[in-house]
Amino acid sequence: MIPYGRQDIRQEDVEAVLEVLQSDFLTQGPQVPRFEQAVAEKVGARHALAVNSATSALHIACLALGLGEGDWLWTSPITFVASANCGLYCGAKVDFVDIDPRTYNLCPQALAAKLEQAERDGRLPKILVAVHLCGQPCDMQAIHQLAQRYGFKVIEDASHAIGGKYQSEYIGNGRYSDISVFSFHPVKIITTAEGGMALTHDDALAERMTLLRSHGITREPHLMTHAPDGPWYYQQVDLGFNYRMTELQAALGVAQMTRLDDYVARRNALAERYDTRLAELPLTTPWQHPDSVSARHLYVIRLDLTRIEKSHRDVFESLREQGIGVNLHYIPVHMQPYYRQLGFRQGDFPQAEAYYEEAISLPLFPTMSDAQQDEVVVAVRSAVSVQAS
Numbered sequence: 001m002i003p004y005g006r007q008d009i010r011q012e013d014v015e016a017v018l019e020v021l022q023s024d025f026l027t028q029g030p031q032v033p034r035f036e037q038a039v040a041e042k043v044g045a046r047h048a049l050a051v052n053s054a055t056s057a058l059h060i061a062c063l064a065l066g067l068g069e070g071d072w073l074w075t076s077p078i079t080f081v082a083s084a085n086c087g088l089y090c091g092a093k094v095d096f097v098d099i100d101p102r103t104y105n106l107c108p109q110a111l112a113a114k115l116e117q118a119e120r121d122g123r124l125p126k127i128l129v130a131v132h133l134c135g136q137p138c139d140m141q142a143i144h145q146l147a148q149r150y151g152f153k154v155i156e157d158a159s160h161a162i163g164g165k166y167q168s169e170y171i172g173n174g175r176y177s178d179i180s181v182f183s184f185h186p187v188k189i190i191t192t193a194e195g196g197m198a199l200t201h202d203d204a205l206a207e208r209m210t211l212l213r214s215h216g217i218t219r220e221p222h223l224m225t226h227a228p229d230g231p232w233y234y235q236q237v238d239l240g241f242n243y244r245m246t247e248l249q250a251a252l253g254v255a256q257m258t259r260l261d262d263y264v265a266r267r268n269a270l271a272e273r274y275d276t277r278l279a280e281l282p283l284t285t286p287w288q289h290p291d292s293v294s295a296r297h298l299y300v301i302r303l304d305l306t307r308i309e310k311s312h313r314d315v316f317e318s319l320r321e322q323g324i325g326v327n328l329h330y331i332p333v334h335m336q337p338y339y340r341q342l343g344f345r346q347g348d349f350p351q352a353e354a355y356y357e358e359a360i361s362l363p364l365f366p367t368m369s370d371a372q373q374d375e376v377v378v379a380v381r382s383a384v385s386v387q388a389s
């Protein structure tokens with residue numbers, strides 16, 4: 001089976017992790033700050049906080065931005081559930097903005113219209129989570145303008161997007177958002193096994209997230225509400241969590257970061273190969289914004305079912321049967337039973353639902369060979385062909 005995504009672990013990664021394993025610190029040592037600095041310097045962020053997952057990063061990002069009961073968080077329905085769940089963790093309500101049928105990211109026009117209505121209804125969002133689906137950046141300038149006009153905060157869920165660029169600057173630099181989040185799950189662009197990061201330009205937000213990452217405990221006298229009892233003193237000043245990344249993970253992250261640009265370049269080369277080889281088939285290949293560089297986490301095709309005499313499911317199953325580890329990113333979040341029980345219904349976000357009827361993610365990872373990719377192309381051709389049915 002050719003998987004849809006796969007990590008690249010080399011000897012130098014193994015050695016970096018082994019070295020930490022034999023060192024004094026397995027956690028809370030020098031590797032985490034080293035990894036944070038490597039990422040912050042690469043993408044041009046002032047602060048970077050490594051945590052144990054992007055989900056944790058989204059949670060503390062929402063808390064640091066003050067999200068709570070009675071507030072609204074908006075995001076795209078075409079994302080991993082974590083982009084929305086972070087709102088529910090904080091006791092807030094979640095709503096969605098339908099996608100742009102060309103980019104599959106949340107549509108800025110739909111956002112503008114929904115904000116206008118929300119202002120009239122007195123239910124403007126406190127936070128918008130902008131998801132850079134497949135690595136393609138959202139229209140951050142448009143989102144930023146709306147954020148200023150309506151007074152909401154912006155989190156970039158850049159779980160798919162480390163190493164990509166928006167208007168020639170690395171994603172995560174925070175020019176148009178308050179906090180950006182990366183994921184280092186093995187299928188993502190670089191990996192720390194599990195792991196994530198929150199990045200921000202704002203000193204106060206960084207301080208708040210640092211506390212929340214580690215139990216709400218500080219040893220910094222200026223953050224304490226009461227004078228220290230003595231040199232041993234630490235104080236809990238907030239209700240935090242243990243969302244820390246280990247030293248092993250951070251060392252792996254440092255090693256992986258040295259290959260970030262190579263990974264993104266190889267992913268783009270493979271994506272362009274798919275584009276040409278699939279061009280004649282009854283499907284839509286991913287549209288790319290000329291203004292940005294996608295990290296190409298996923299390569300999603302949309303079937304033209306009017307020209308294929310098979311169902312979406314038949315094509316998907318045919319690919320799996322041919323040994324191609326296709327997947328579907330994502331089931332619209334509002335259609336999950338958990339979200340339906342909150343009141344969402346089929347028909348709420350028609351563009352997202354239409355996407356779900358047609359989308360298939362093809363294998364894409366930096367160590368995929370041209371030969372493997374050609375195998376995928378042959379399988380796709382056969383799966384969508386009329387004769388094979």
Ligand SMILES: *Cc1c(COP(=O)(O)O)cnc(C)c1O
Binds near residue numbers: 052053195
């Ligand atoms: C993978 C992913 C997450 C969650 O990342 P974890 O590190 O697994 O917690 C969140 N949002 C999106 C869009 C993702 O793809």
